[in-house]
Amino acid sequence: MNLKKELRLKHIILSLLSSALLLSFLGLLMQVKTNTYKTVGDIFLNLNMQTATANAVTSVVTFFRGIDxxxxxTVLFLATSGVALMLSSTQRTSKKVVKQESFVLHVGSRLLMSVIILFGVYIVIHGHLSPGGxxxxxxxxxxxxxxxxxxxxxxxxxxGILTLGESLSGSAYVLVALIGLFKMNILLGNFLPHPVGEIGELVSGGxxxxxxILVGIKVGSEMSVIVEYFIKEDYYKEVYDA
Amino acid sequence: MIGLLILFTFLAIIVVALGAILSKDITQSVMLFMGVGLGSVVLFFIFQAPDVALTEAVIGTGLSTAVFLLGIRHTSQEEAES
Amino acid sequence: MLEFFNDTQTIHFIIIVGSMSLFFIGFYGIATQKNLVKILVSFDIMESALFLFFIGLHYKVGLVAPILDKHLKTFTNMVDPVPQAMILTTIVIGLAVLALGLSFGIEYYKLTGRNDISKMNELRD
Known part of the structure; x- marks a missing residue:
C-alpha cells in the first residue's frame, strides 16, 4: 500500500513537471512573430530555376545542402552496422526452418512483390519531378x-550483392561530388548539362x-538488411525454443 | 476552415499518443503509435509538404510498425506490475 | 464567424500548442514508463512532435507545395523547402536509430529475460 502511494506520488510530480515545462516553452514560443522574418529558403527558391529540377525539395536535398x-x-550506415553487430551474434549457428507459411501469403507475395518494386523504382527515378525520391x-x-x-x-x-551495391553507391556519391569539385570548383557542382528549358522532363537537372538514384540504392539495401536481421532473429528464436 | 481541420487532427493525435503511453499492453501501444504516424501524414499533407507526407506514410506507419512488431514478438507482452 | 480559423497566426498558435503538448506527452512517457519498448514508443512520439513543429511553422495560408507542374511555371508563392528537406532525411535516420535501440533491447532481453529498466542492476557491484 505504501509502495503504491509512493508510485502515484511520483507520477503526479512528473506530470506536474511536464506541464510546467510545457507552459514555460509555450510562454517563450508565443512571443515569436512567426510569419514576418525571411529565411534562407527564399534565396534557394529564387536560385532554384537554375538547377532545372521541378521539385525544389529534391534540389535542396541533393544540391544546395548535398553535403548534409x-x-x-553516413549516420544511416553506422546505425545499420550497429544493428547487424547486435543481432548477428546468435545467427551464425541458426538452422534451416521447416516452417510453411499460409498459401494466401505465399501466392500474394509473388504477385505483389514485382508491383511494389516497380513502384519503388518509379518513385526513385521521378524524384526530381514529383513528390518522392x-x-x-x-x-x-x-x-x-x-x-x-x-x-x-x-x-x-x-x-555480397547488397554490400557491393551499398558501398559502390556510397563511393559513387563521393566521386560525383569530387568530379564537381574539379570541374566546377565547388563541391557537388552540376557538371552535366542542365538546360533550363527542359524543366519537367525525365532527363533533366544534370x-x-x-x-x-545512388541514394535510393544505398537506402534500399540498408533498410533491407535491417528488415532481414529483425525477421531472422525471430525465426532463430523459434528453433531455439523448440 | 483549414484551421478547424488542423485542430481536430491535432486533438486526435494527442488522444492516440496518450493512449499509446498509458496502455498496459505493448502490442496495443505499438498499434496506437501507428495512429500518431497516420495523423502526422494528414497534417503534413495539409501543410503543403507532400515529400514529407510520403516519407512518413512509408516509414511512420509502415516500416517502423513492422520493425516494432517483429522486435517485440519474443519479448514480454505485458508490462510487469511493479 | 469561422473566418478566424483561416488566419495564419491562429494556425501557428494551434500548431505550437498541439505539437508542444505532444512533445511533453512523450517526455512524460520517458520519465514514467519502465518497459524498454514503451520508452522507445515515447521517444518516437517526441520525434513526431518535432517534425510537426518544424514543418508547420513554415506553412502560411495561400502558399503551395514547392513543386512545378503544368499550371505552375515559376517558383513563387511556395512554402520553404529547407525544413522539408531536413525533416525528410531526419525521418529516415529516425527509423535506423529506432532499429538500433530495439536491437539493444532484444539483446538485453535475450541475455537476462527482463525488459524492465527499474530492475537493471547488472553493473551494480
Whole structure:
C-alpha cells in the first residue's frame, strides 16, 4: 500500500513537471512573430530555376545542402552496422526452418512483390519531378523484401550483392561530388548539362537524378538488411525454443 | 476552415499518443503509435509538404510498425506490475 | 464567424500548442514508463512532435507545395523547402536509430529475460 502511494506520488510530480515545462516553452514560443522574418529558403527558391529540377525539395536535398546528405547517409550506415553487430551474434549457428507459411501469403507475395518494386523504382527515378525520391523509394523497396521474408522465411538475401551495391553507391556519391569539385570548383557542382528549358522532363537537372538514384540504392539495401536481421532473429528464436 | 481541420487532427493525435503511453499492453501501444504516424501524414499533407507526407506514410506507419512488431514478438507482452 | 480559423497566426498558435503538448506527452512517457519498448514508443512520439513543429511553422495560408507542374511555371508563392528537406532525411535516420535501440533491447532481453529498466542492476557491484 505504501509502495503504491509512493508510485502515484511520483507520477503526479512528473506530470506536474511536464506541464510546467510545457507552459514555460509555450510562454517563450508565443512571443515569436512567426510569419514576418525571411529565411534562407527564399534565396534557394529564387536560385532554384537554375538547377532545372521541378521539385525544389529534391534540389535542396541533393544540391544546395548535398553535403548534409552525405553525413546523413553516413549516420544511416553506422546505425545499420550497429544493428547487424547486435543481432548477428546468435545467427551464425541458426538452422534451416521447416516452417510453411499460409498459401494466401505465399501466392500474394509473388504477385505483389514485382508491383511494389516497380513502384519503388518509379518513385526513385521521378524524384526530381514529383513528390518522392531516393529515401522514400528505397524504403518502399525494403517493404517489398519484408513481404517476401514473411512469405518464405527460408530465403536469405545475398549479402555480397547488397554490400557491393551499398558501398559502390556510397563511393559513387563521393566521386560525383569530387568530379564537381574539379570541374566546377565547388563541391557537388552540376557538371552535366542542365538546360533550363527542359524543366519537367525525365532527363533533366544534370547530376540531381543521378545522386538520388545512388541514394535510393544505398537506402534500399540498408533498410533491407535491417528488415532481414529483425525477421531472422525471430525465426532463430523459434528453433531455439523448440 | 483549414484551421478547424488542423485542430481536430491535432486533438486526435494527442488522444492516440496518450493512449499509446498509458496502455498496459505493448502490442496495443505499438498499434496506437501507428495512429500518431497516420495523423502526422494528414497534417503534413495539409501543410503543403507532400515529400514529407510520403516519407512518413512509408516509414511512420509502415516500416517502423513492422520493425516494432517483429522486435517485440519474443519479448514480454505485458508490462510487469511493479 | 469561422473566418478566424483561416488566419495564419491562429494556425501557428494551434500548431505550437498541439505539437508542444505532444512533445511533453512523450517526455512524460520517458520519465514514467519502465518497459524498454514503451520508452522507445515515447521517444518516437517526441520525434513526431518535432517534425510537426518544424514543418508547420513554415506553412502560411495561400502558399503551395514547392513543386512545378503544368499550371505552375515559376517558383513563387511556395512554402520553404529547407525544413522539408531536413525533416525528410531526419525521418529516415529516425527509423535506423529506432532499429538500433530495439536491437539493444532484444539483446538485453535475450541475455537476462527482463525488459524492465527499474530492475537493471547488472553493473551494480
Amino acid at each position: 546528405t552525405v553525413g546523413e547517409v 531516393g529515401f522514400q523509394g528505397g524504403v518502399v523497396i525494403a517493404t517489398a523484401f519484408l513481404l517476401l521474408f514473411l512469405a518464405n522465411p527460408n530465403m536469405s538475401l545475398s549479402h 547530376i540531381i537524378p543521378v545522386i538520388y
